[in-house]
Amino acid sequence: MAALAAFGAGAWLWSEGKEPAPPLALVDIRGVEHSLEQYRGKVVVVNFWATWCPPCVEELPSLENAWKRYRQQGLVVLAVSGEESDVVTSFLERLPSDITFPVLIDHDMKVGNRWQIRGLPTTVVVDRSGHLHWRAEGQLDFSASKVDEMLLALLDD
Numbered sequence: 001m002a003a004l005a006a007f008g009a010g011a012w013l014w015s016e017g018k019e020p021a022p023p024l025a026l027v028d029i030r031g032v033e034h035s036l037e038q039y040r041g042k043v044v045v046v047n048f049w050a051t052w053c054p055p056c057v058e059e060l061p062s063l064e065n066a067w068k069r070y071r072q073q074g075l076v077v078l079a080v081s082g083e084e085s086d087v088v089t090s091f092l093e094r095l096p097s098d099i100t101f102p103v104l105i106d107h108d109m110k111v112g113n114r115w116q117i118r119g120l121p122t123t124v125v126v127d128r129s130g131h132l133h134w135r136a137e138g139q140l141d142f143s144a145s146k147v148d149e150m151l152l153a154l155l156d157d
Contacts, residue, residue, distance in 0.1 A: 019132045021130055026106055027104065029085050029092070029103050034078060034102055046126065047059075047078070047080065047123045050082065051087060063077060063140075067101045074155055076101075080104045121139060
């Protein structure tokens with residue numbers, strides 16, 4: 001129970017690098033295409049979220065901090081929203097602090113469906129070889145020591 005409290009209310013599912021990550025190729029809010037394949041060799045945090053989801057919005061600052069802390073070590077953060085680009089852009093412009101990682105748009109939720117997203121927020125971590133490593137459904141605190149340890153373990157591989 002203490003471990004779950006450290007992560008927030010989310011449920012953790014482990015894959016431990018045995019299952020390849022589903023394809024992901026989307027355009028960000030600036031019109032730049034991102035694909036999971038282009039980040040092979042890096043640890044990729046894929047965060048499915050929405051502007052109307054309070055837990056999603058609450059976890060954005062800690063996700064931004066993790067991105068800033070570890071991007072030089074090979075961490076990539078991709079946030080995926082099923083909303084329209086203009087809605088997401090307008091929302092991000094109103095936040096008190098900048099989100100600097102790519103925010104991708106999945107209008108038709110094809111990627112979300114392929115990744116079996118059932119609720120928001122959902123975070124999936126892909127290891128350097130392109131395999132699913134772990135998944136959390138529900139809000140995370142990316143500054144929690146346990147989350148930090150898990151990211152560092154993958155980054156140190």
